[in-house]
Amino acid sequence: MARMVLHAVPTGTHTRGSDDDYPWSELVRASASGDERARRVLVERTLPMVHRMMSRLVGRRADHDDLVQTVYARCFRSLQTFRGDAKFTTWLGSICVNVASTYWQQRKNHASTDDVPELMLVDGKSPEAQIAARAGLRIVARLLSEMTPALRSAFVLHVLEGHDIDTVAAMSGTSVGATYKAVERARQQLEAQAAKHPDLARFLSEGSVRS
Amino acid sequence: MNAWTCADVEREVFGHLAGQLAETDALRAHVHLQGCAACAALSLQWDQWRTTLQASSVPVLSPDHAARLTAAIVADAARADVSVERAPVRxxxxxxxxxxxxxxxxxxxxxxxxxxxxxxxxxxxxxxxxxxxxxxxxxxxxxxxxxETPFAGPALANVSSARSAAPIAMPPHAPLVEAVDDPAPPRFVCPESLAAIAKHGKRAVHCLEGRGADAYLSVAESLLARGARADAEVYFVAIGERFAGNAAADALYASALIAIDTGREYVARERLERYLATAKDGAFxxxxxxxxxxxxxxxxxxxxxxxxxxxxxxxxxxxxxxxxxxxxxxxxxxxxxxxxxxxxxxxxxxxxxxxxxxxxxxxxxxxxxxxxxx
Structure with a gap:
């Protein structure tokens, strides 16, 4: 049944409207049964979230797309185990956290020159603003890369991605109390770095990347 | 209604800023912030910081890039299905x-x-x-x-032999802020001979513009023979990017081997996948x-x-x-x-x-x- 509905979705022309037309439950069920079109729609619908989340969790790296593919490989492999107790995006987010966590553990064992992630997007008004933003972002990226996976994922998911604490706890597979503590510790670490680095403090306070 | 303390506000500052608090908690937070200058300052500071961090960490995902990635993911899933279906299930x-x-x-x-x-x-x-x-x-x-390497057995074999004898010396992480004030590097004058280009390693890769794949290959092999794997990798990658055919595919494979040898497995996987996608009848x-x-x-x-x-x-x-x-x-x-x-x-x-x-x-x-x- 799901296949029939989903075949009406033109490939590559996914719009917000089609999001509303095809409920998650149908997409998930059809994807789990191997419907390629459903999978495509599911990926198109969630790719911006996964791409952004992985960027924030591991930084922009040469192998970023590989990590995104890993997330979906795990997703499709385990899709039949998704029971619908949580939102699908929360479940997918937990896979992102898991893939990022594995990645960082592997990096720990294989330190290399690209351990500090590339700079994130900078969209400054002037060269001076760009320079300040770059310096600030490098510190943030470095700080995130030095945090434990638990702290990093809690901070990224709650502060940057804007998920509430309960959702962050579900995605991270930790308790709500532990998530609160992780966010607090990450916040304190960033405040300590800002106190040490004037460029970072200026960048964060003045929002020099904003146009 | 229990009044909130500073600790409550600190704990819930992001929930408050994101408007995620329940109505009563939001009211408690509001009341506390009205009377506590320190918490009000903390809240204001993190409102700015959060906005900056959110705005500056959104990666670019172009439609083309998204389409390529989607196609790869869907194909990957289909390939995994074939593997699963091939053998009977109990x-x-x-x-x-x-x-x-x-x-x-x-x-x-x-x-x-x-x-x-x-x-x-x-x-x-x-x-x-x-x-x-x-x-x-x-x-x-x-x-x-x-x-078993694409290029000059003894050359890349050195990668292997040097592995245990001379572990790669990783440079320390780049300084975080100081780099901003670095002066512009002095103008680099390209030498003519391949040996001289090899001497300058990856800094001189642009000096081979306009030359054939053989020139890149010669420099890469020369660098490998000296144990300069990272520099050689730059030349192999350049061959893979600038040329087509077997030479490009084999260079890609060589760069993957170096990535494996230096512990960058994700990079190696990506290169091996590209090699296998392009070199349908590749020797390796x-x-x-x-x-x-x-x-x-x-x-x-x-x-x-x-x-x-x-x-x-x-x-x-x-x-x-x-x-x-x-x-x-x-x-x-x-x-x-x-x-x-x-x-x-x-x-x-x-x-x-x-x-x-x-x-x-x-x-x-x-x-x-x-x-x-x-």
């Missing part, structure tokens, strides 16, 4: 029996995979302790040697497929590894390598796909390979006996 009854037996028997492949500890909430794989009888043969734990295809399969296995992407194991089994001229691939495939069927008959066939074929290593034969025999006992 009945539920047998599966239940094997599920119970698996609680006792130890994972074989996981030994290979679980070098890094599993994250606490791993949704897909559960690491299990190996037993003595099912430990994976050591031959599969060793990465393939780097002697079977070797590349084996390396990719082992890397994917180590990265716990077991189903993605299956097609490459198949390719090794079909194309590798080495009987011992085929036996290793068959053993890994058997482990995959056994542990991941819950496919008893597929596992038995793979283990038996591994044993039947004339040049199978003794440890592979022994491990396959043990696994067959265990599976038959179920």
């Amino acid at each position: 009945t539920r009854r047998v599966r239940a029996a094997i599920g119970a037996a698996m609680a006792i028997a130890a994972a074989v492949l996981i030994v290979f995979v679980a070098r890094a500890p599993s994250p606490p909430s791993a949704p897909v794989l559960v690491a299990q302790e190996p037993s003595a009888s099912t430990a994976i043969p050591d031959v599969l734990l060793r990465p393939p040697p780097l002697v 295809r079977a070797d590349a497929a084996w390396r990719l399969a082992t890397l994917l296995t180590r990265a716990r992407q077991l189903q993605r590894a299956t097609p490459w194991l198949d390719e090794v089994i079909e194309r590798s001229p080495s009987s011992s390598r085929r036996a290793e691939a068959l053993f890994l495939l058997g482990s995959m069927y056994d542990r991941e796909l819950d496919n008893l008959s597929g596992a038995l066939v793979a283990y038996r074929r591994a044993m039947a390979e004339p040049s199978a290593a003794p440890e592979i034969k022994k491990a396959a025999e043990t696994r067959i006996a265990e599976l038959l006992q179920r």
Whole structure:
């Protein structure tokens, strides 16, 4: 049944409207049964979230797309185990956290020159603003890369991605109390770095990347 | 209504800023912030910081990039399906029996995979302790040697020989802020001779603009001979990017070998996948497929590894390598796909390979006996 509905979705022309037309439950069920079109729609619908989340969790790296593919490989492999107790995006987010966590553990064992992630997007008004933003972002990226996976994922998911604490706890597979503590510790670490680095403090306070 | 303390506000500052607090909590926060200058300042500061961080960490995902990525993901999933469907699946009854037996028997492949500890909430794989009888043969734990190389055997073979003698010296992390004030580098004058270009390493790669692939190759080999792997890698990558045909594919493969040797497995996987996608009849295809399969296995992407194991089994001229691939495939069927008959066939074929290593034969025999006992 799901296949029939989903075949009406033109490939590559996914719009917000089609999001509303095809409920998650149908997409998930059809994807789990191997419907390629459903999978495509599911990926198109969630790719911006996964791409952004992985960027924030591991930084922009040469192998970023590989990590995104890993997330979906795990997703499709385990899709039949998704029971619908949580939102699908929360479940997918937990896979992102898991893939990022594995990645960082592997990096720990294989330190290399690209351990500090590339700079994130900078969209400054002037060269001076760009320079300040770059310096600030490098510190943030470095700080995130030095945090434990638990702290990093809690901070990224709650502060940057804007998920509430309960959702962050579900995605991270930790308790709500532990998530609160992780966010607090990450916040304190960033405040300590800002106190040490004037460029970072200026960048964060003045929002020099904003146009 | 209990009034909120500063600790409450600190704990909930992001929830407050995101408007995620329940109505009563939001009111408590509001009341506290009205009367506490320190918390009001904290809230204001984090409102600014959060906005800046959110705005500055949104990656660019162009429509083209998204389309490419989507196509790759969907194709990957379809390929994994084919691997799963190829072998018959056991009945539920047998599966239940094997599920119970698996609680006792130890994972074989996981030994290979679980070098890094599993994250606490791993949704897909559960690491299990190996037993003595099912430990994976050591031959599969060793990465393939780097002697079978596209370019000048002795040159890239140095990569392998230098591996134990001279571990790569990683430069310290770049300074965080100081780099901003770095003066512009002095203008680099390109030398004419290839030897002189090689002397300057990766700084001089642009000096080969307009020259043929042979020039890049000469410099890369020269750098490899000196043990300058990182610099040589730049030239191999440049060949892969600027030229087409076998030379480009082989250079890509060489750069993948260097990435493997320097522990950058994700980069190596990406390059091996590109090599395998472009070099349909490449001389190193079977070797590349084996390396990719082992890397994917180590990265716990077991189903993605299956097609490459198949390719090794079909194309590798080495009987011992085929036996290793068959053993890994058997482990995959056994542990991941819950496919008893597929596992038995793979283990038996591994044993039947004339040049199978003794440890592979022994491990396959043990696994067959265990599976038959179920």
